[in-house]
Amino acid sequence: MNKATGKEKIKIGITIGDFNGIGPELILKTFVEPEILETFIPVIYGSARVFSFYKKMVEAENFVYHAIRFADEAQPGKINLINVWQEEAKIDPGISNETGAKYAVMSLEAATADLLAGKIHGLVTSPIDKSNLEKVGFNFAGHTEYFANKAGKESLMLMVHENLRIALVTGHVGVSKIATTLTKENIYKKAQLLKESLIKDFSITKPKIALLALNPHAGDHGKFGNEETEIIQPAIDALQEKGVLVMGPFAADGFFASGNFKNYDGILAMYHDQGLIPFKTL
Numbered sequence: 115m116n117k118a119t120g121k122e123k124i125k126i127g128i129t130i131g132d133f134n135g136i137g138p139e140l141i142l143k144t145f146v147e148p149e150i151l152e153t154f155i156p157v158i159y160g161s162a163r164v165f166s167f168y169k170k171m172v173e174a175e176n177f178v179y180h181a182i183r184f185a186d187e188a189q190p191g192k193i194n195l196i197n198v199w200q201e202e203a204k205i206d207p208g209i210s211n212e213t214g215a216k217y218a219v220m221s222l223e224a225a226t227a228d229l230l231a232g233k234i235h236g237l238v239t240s241p242i243d244k245s246n247l248e249k250v251g252f253n254f255a256g257h258t259e260y261f262a263n264k265a266g267k268e269s270l271m272l273m274v275h276e277n278l279r280i281a282l283v284t285g286h287v288g289v290s291k292i293a294t295t296l297t298k299e300n301i302y303k304k305a306q307l308l309k310e311s312l313i314k315d316f317s318i319t320k321p322k323i324a325l326l327a328l329n330p331h332a333g334d335h336g337k338f339g340n341e342e343t344e345i346i347q348p349a350i351d352a353l354q355e356k357g358v359l360v361m362g363p364f365a366a367d368g369f370f371a372s373g374n375f376k377n378y379d380g381i382l383a384m385y386h387d388q389g390l391i392p393f394k395t396l
Contacts, residue, residue: 123155123190124235127225130160130198131240134206134214138164140240142174145193157188157234158195159225161217165195167205185233198224215246222257226264255286270307273393279316279380280389281308292385293341296328301349301382308380309358321379324369325350325362328384332365346384366392 131137141158142165144150162181169177180192188194198220204213222239229237239257247254254260262269271282283304284295305323312321325346329339336343346363353360366383369375370392383389 123153125155125157125185125188125233127185127228127234127237128156128158129221129225129237129239130158130164130218131221132210132214132218132243132246133160133164133203134209134211135241135243137218137240138168139172141165142168142172142177145177146174151191151193155188155190156193157182157185157225157228158193159198159221160195161199161203162195162197163202164205168207171207185228196224210243210246212246212249215243215252216250218242219247219250219252222260226261230264258285268303268307270304270311272308272311273390275393275396277379278375278393278396279308279312280393281311281380281382282384282386282389283382284385286386289385289387293328293339296341296345296384298345298349298352301325301346301384302352305349305353305358305360305382306356308382312380316379318379320359322377323358323360323380323382324364324375324378325360325382326366326369326384326388327363330365330367332363370396 128141129137130141138160145156158179162179165177165179169175178193179195180189182188182194182196185196199217203217206213222242225234225237228234242257244256252260254263258269258271271285273280281304283301284292287295305325308323309321312318312323327333327346328341331338333339333342342363350360350362361378364374366388375381375392381389
């Protein structure tokens with residue numbers, strides 16, 4: 115039971131990521147403080163050999179795991195570890211290679227299968243090196259696209275910190291392709307998903323959503339682009355007709371600099387850096 119709320123603890127899966135990168139170190143240092151185990155039940159998808167290797171390197175000898183075969187064997191108050199592979203894999207810290215990518219995918223696949231089967235309630239992913247993933251047959255731009263494909267549903271990338279919630283219409287897309295990827299239908303779908311998440315996941319009954327413009331000064335009446343009038347505003351109109359409390363399009367720089375973002379429960383950015391730069395800065 116969760117001491118703070120009296121509710122059953124949720125079970126959270128954690129992928130090892132590329133074990134030549136910082137994933138294992140992040141996991142080890144996360145669980146240095148035993149108090150974190152009072153919040154949830156961790157299930158790590160990785161390798162005991164890998165963690166034994168890194169324990170000595172980062173001086174985390176107090177990292178004691180409970181080896182399990184299946185997620186439903188996970189016990190509260192313990193660091194549960196599933197050995198996704200048994201063979202001995204060569205570890206090269208700081209070296210980007212196909213070996214790290216291969217086992218990162220194995221960890222991700224095992225964890226995702228358990229997530230879809232309802233054996234865990236959520237999944238935290240450690241970093242992967244996208245440059246090697248295609249070489250081992252992983253043909254997705256990132257975790258987000260992989261999960262969407264496996265679930266067979268539309269995905270929404272959502273960054274959350276306290277009351278700041280920023281979602282993205284387009285995710286891992288090159289800047290030169292953003293304008294051609296952006297459509298009224300895409301914006302409409304993502305705004306609806308954001309609304310549903312704010313209601314279901316954050317218990318906000320009537321969420322207020324702000325949509326950001328694509329171009330500087332929100333296009334300035336077509337001087338810097340027509341996406342605002344031809345794509346974004348029609349999406350806003352369609353959403354408002356459905357009763358969604360959505361406003362915009364707001365010029366992104368002024369929206370954050372003025373503090374206007376504090377007046378909304380959720381913000382929908384048009385592309386990756388437009389949303390993530392202010393989020394990470396704030």
